[in-house]
Amino acid sequence: MRKNILSIIGIILIGVSIFIAKKLIDNKNQPKPVIPKVVKTVIVDTVQNTTVPIVIPANGNLTAKQRVELYSEVQGIFKTGKKLFKAGTKYNRGETLISLDAAEYYASVQSAKSNLYNSIATIMPDLRLDFPDVFQKWQNYLNSFDLNKTTPKLPEISNEKENYFITGRGIVSAYYNVKNLEQRLAKYRITAPFSGILTEALVTEGTLVRNGQKLGEFINPETYEMEVAISKSFADVLKEGENVSLNNLEKTKTYQGTVSRVNGSIDATTQTITVFIEVAHSDLKEGMYLEANLNAQKVDNAIQIDRNLLLDSQEIYVVNDSVLQVLPAKPIHFSDTKVILKDIPNGTVILNKPVPGAYAGMKVQTLTQKKDSIK
Template sequence: MKRKVIIVLLVLATLAVGFLAMEGLSSLKKAPKKNLDKIKLPVVKVKVVDYDNLSSPIVEKGRLASNLEVNLSSEVAGRIVDTGVPLKVGQKFKKGQLLIRIYEEDAKMDLRAQKSRFLNKLAENLPDIKVDYADNFDVWMAFFNAINLEESIPELPKLKSDQEKVFMASRNVLGDYYAIKSEEVKLNKRKIYAPFNGSYVEVNAQIGSVAGMGSKLAGIIESNNLELQVPIESNEISWLHLNEKVDILDSRGDVILTGKLVRKSDFVDQGTQSISVFVKLENTTEKELFQGQFLTARFNGKMIANVMEIPRNAVFSSNKVFVVEGDILKEKVINVVKRNENTLVFNGLKEGELLVVEPPVKATENMQVQIKK
């Protein structure tokens, strides 16, 4: 009998232990399920709507270009000869350097021959001048002696009377003199000197080739006189003012130069619907800059009252955002005041609302979410 009681008690104890073990395992299963459901809720980052007065700069990328670009053209025909400055794209030069020279030895010889013939004509007429215009003879004699075949012809003596003018014209002295002056001007046009420090951006001729009259030989730019051409949205152009200071930024967002807004276009680009403005750069000699390089311009813009700035990816459908009410997403319409490259400035929501600045993927109205701590 005693043995049966012991067996019954052991069975009951075994059942009790099994029951308690099942209950324990069951409770362990339920707790993780609750945590899992909570983790599955999308997490959103919010910002409390709080309006303030903001200074909103305009930041846009622009392209560098020289403020002074000159085309070099030949006004005379002839063979191009070496000057010591290579006629190559990218070649730099200093102001006053001889850039292009057209072979001139034949033109010099022709000019010497003209001056020689002119001297001969003057020599033939000096006796008549001494007799008829004795009061001006010394001046003409000094002019005759001053003529050098290797130098520019001196200034023509001043004619003292109408009779003297008629005499000189009838002997073709005046015509020959001005023909020589014209040839001297043409001779000087065979040399083209650098008007500034710069470099070649275009070359259409080579040493040894023949330049035609009026042909374009090369294009040059002034290296240290640079402007930044920046496209601005037409609805923001009224915020910019001439002569205002502009910060120039590099790719990392650091200020490397300052400039001044010098011009605004008065037409809209048909392709981009933007208006170009031009910023003259200052102290460019301290930085290595190149035509065609892209830099970022930061304009001051203006002060905007009662607005807030948020990331652009917080907005969808141009002017809609999500706010969190309780733990539910609600769609709201905002008033966009200004759009920047990565942010926008707005108003139109009630202060104190929880604005979602990092919406979840495939967010929809009435979606249940949890706020990021």
């Protein structure tokens, strides 16, 4: 009985083994499923070589082209004027910015002018007797002398004898002493050298202003300059008068400026050259940060593409008979996002957008994004 059971189990195991073996053989001979090959669609453009300008990006802060730092050369009490000396106050050319109390000094100037007048009046009798030919011009000078006005220039001395006589009486030295005092008296009043606006006020009315003290800053808000540093390689191509496009950080406004000055020396540390861009617009303020695009040079027979289309091997992908191929390129200039290339034949079909996983020999389907050829 036991032998019969074992025989039956053995027959069953042999049958199961045969069945499994047949299944494995059938699966091995079954053909593998064919995966359909996907052809990627790529965006392309046709090359048309043209003249491409090299645009250099730069940035900087605006400063007023006309600006004056106000300092006092005399000492006195700041007098109240028609306008308050406050930041933001506008003044016309010639209008008084600051006026200091000069009553005491004015009295000393008048005293010196009076002494000069008396000195000339004293010598008039001698001139009438010894120099009758020059008496009249000195008499006319005295008649035009006004203590409340600027001291007039002394008459021209005609000959050597007159010179000795006038100089010996101390007339010339007294005259220049008066003119020196008048020059200093004028410094008690500071006027606007041009129409502009006060941007900084460091003193207030009624305070004591000391000699050499800074009083504030005054600018012309109509014209500004921006200082930028560019590579020394463009030192020979940047010219004064070149047009420059500027924009604010938000890229919402654009302004037009010109290159007003180019520094004649190169910074030894950074190997850059300083360029000054002049710009005028009612929206601009001193200290505003702007970005500039300088047209430094023009490259003939070239194209401009995105930097990510240029391979590390200095090649680009082209499409020939729906197959990707690589073509050597000659980079001329790199910017943040663009590169200028030469030696790309006209009519060449190149990629307009990068293709992930692209390789030479890859089958593609083309799609032109733009009607215009790439330039």
